[in-house]
Amino acid sequence: MDLARHCDLCDNQKTSLKIGTTCGLNDRKPEFNKTCPKIELNEKFENKLKSVNIEYENFKRKKLLTYTYFGVFVIIGIAVIVGGYLFGKYIFDSGVISTVPIIVMAVGLAPLGMAFGTLNKHRQEIEIAKNKKEKIDEVLNEYRIEYDVDISFGKEIHGTQEVYAELKTKGIR
DSSP: OOOOHHHHHOEEEEETTTEEEETTTTTOOOEEEEEEEEOOSSSHHHHHHHHHHHHHHHHHTTHHHHHHEEEEEHHHHHHHHHHHHHHHHHHHHHHHSHHHHHHHHHTTTHHHHHHHHHHHHHHHHHHHHHHHHHHHHHHHHHHHEEEEEEEEEEEETTEEEEEEEEEESSSOO
16 A cells, blocks of 8 residues: 555645655654554545545536436437438438438537547546545555545535535544
């Protein structure tokens, strides 16, 4: 396990571009087995734990919206493609050869691209957020620290989401 992950939660962490992560108590790189005996889990720990859990819950909360968006745009894309095909068949049966149906069918690919792009982006973002949460949980398991975060989402005003988070921990020294 990367020892710097312990330091990322600790209030004693010092970072610099030249050296990297060092301990503020002894100005050395982290060097311990499994757990740090001098770890300080206070404000930085709480803020990091809350932000990671809020990010993860926010992506989980948007899952239904993402799948609805995906479904609607797939249906629109397929409808435009089928409409272009039927239009082409109709005008071909009338004895006219035109590129318009091909253009209409090509335009129908745009909503399909939007649908799959949004779905893939959501899946990647939720996977990244889940990975961050699991890394913190892995470190906390080493210290036998349990936590529960009650998150409630308030109003969204001009693109800014109100979020209330209450952290309850057990096992912090």
